[in-house]
Amino acid sequence: MNPSESLLDATMGYLQEREALFAPAATKSSEAIRRRVEESPDLRAPYSRDSDRILHSRAYARYIDKTQVFSLLENDHITHRVLHVQLVSKIARTVGRSLRLNEDLIEAIALGHDIGHIPFGHFGESCLDAICRREGIGRFRHNIQGVRFLDEIEDLNLTLQVLDGILCHDGESRATRLSPLPIEDADPFLEFKNKIDAVQSEHPAVPATPEGCVVRFSDTIAYIARDLRDAAEVGLIDGFSDLPEEIREQLGTNERDIINTLTIDLMETSRTGEDCLIGFSDDIGSALNGLKTFNYRHIYEHEKTRGQDAIIRKMFLAVFEALHEDLKENRSESRIFTDYLDAPWISESYKNEISPAGAVRDFIAGMTDRYFERVYTELVLPRKFESYRIETIGSSDSRRYT
Structure with a gap:
């Protein structure tokens, strides 16, 4: 059932009033670009509609049983991909609200950013990447795969801004400040395809919107301390006290404080005027990269994590x-x-x-x-049958499986 004209007008009026309060660099709903124009009236803003489409996609449903770091471990308290995505969304929307950015766009990017991840996390990605290169079909990258799931395989007709944020999320990057690089070509989806090709060729990609930049850094904030907590849960480290003293002094001594320090610093350092910049201060950015080094050495590349x-x-x-x-x-x-x-x-x-x-x-x-x-x-493995019966065939006994 289509909404009435009066309800539609009232909703659109409210959205316009809300977006009038956005920061100069924020992405407006009127800037949304889709491959196919959609004529049917909708009470939702374009990026909010994208969030709903992602939530209802088959690819999103499969988040529930995709592990984050520890794949072959039976422990209900270890973070799975779906929880990580929720944490990213929460942190990114909090940051976006303080910077007067478009929270609808932030939510859509955050919900979809890890949809391209495959079984057994980043190591599984390296296995599939090697096979793809052997088969001559290009490198495998989970961020590109996320775009393919939503844009090509399920064909959700998402906005270019959401797809770009998913492509450029790269939470493993050591960059600590970013200025968005808007897509300005007369054929924006052609420019986006060129951007995908660049990522395929190992070139770094910068989000086209400040909202995409916020999600990218929020991805790091969400996993960096949570992975420490999970590592302590499974006994890889004793706890946050194992962190180098200079990191504990800068970022904090527990998960809550590290997330809080990074989030507040991201809010205070970023600016969303005409000279848009999203990122961390020098000291916090340096400490964050030090924490990434610690995690790689003591968690991600640990012999117990990589044992199988x-x-x-x-x-x-x-x-x-x-x-x-x-x-x-x-x-x-x-x-x-x-x-x-x-x-x-x-x-x-x-x-x-x-x-x-x-x-x-x-x-x-x-x-x-x-x-x-x-x-x-x-x-x-050989197929197991549910039952068997013994029949006598001729003068000899033989077993027949059914």
Whole structure:
């Protein structure tokens, strides 16, 4: 049911009044760009509509069983991807509100920023990247994959500003200050495609909006201290007291204080006038990069975290090659068809254009950790039957499994 004209007018009037209070650099709803014009009236602002589309996407639903850092660990208190995304959204909207930026745009970027992550986190990404390069289909990057899930595979017709923020989120970067680089080409989606190609070729990408910059730094704030807490939970470190003294002095001695210090510094250092700059002060930025170094050394590259990498790499190879063979041989009973290509939410244009290796890449990239393990088990282990009966055939006994 379409809203009445009076309700629509009142809502649009309120949105215009609210956006009149935005900072000069903030992204207005009137600037939203989509591939296809949408004529139907809607009470939601464009970026709010994008948030809803992301929330209702299949890719978003799969956040629930994608791990953050510790993949092969049974512990209900360890952070999963869906919780991380919620934390990023909360921090980024708090920062955006203080800087008078567009919170609707911030929320949409934050909710979608990690949708391209695959089973077993960043190590899984490196495994799939190696396979993709071997197959000649380009490097695999989870930020590019996130754009592909939402823009190509599910074809949600999201705004360019949201897709750009997802592409450029890169929370692992050591940059501590950013000035947005607006997309100004007469054909903005062509310029965006060139930007994707640049990221594919290992060139750093800067968000086109200050809201995208805020999400990028909020991503770092959300994971950097939470990963320390998780590492203490599983016994990799004793606690925040293991941090170097200079980091504890600058950032704090617990998760809450570190998040608070980084968030407030980001608010106080950033400026959203005509000379827009989003980032941290020199001292806090330096301490943050020191904390990243500590986390890599004591958490992400720890032998206990990386202890089963060889097994995981073999799993990725086995799953990719088996599904690729199923697709080339057109085995319609394979999960590559039943659970992916034959699904009604896969766009026809995608199915017509994607290569076999590309389709397998996308299918694996969308899997949750648990589903990936199940597919691997089905592909490499003998099938177990639910019951058996013994029949006598001729004069000899033989077992027949049914």
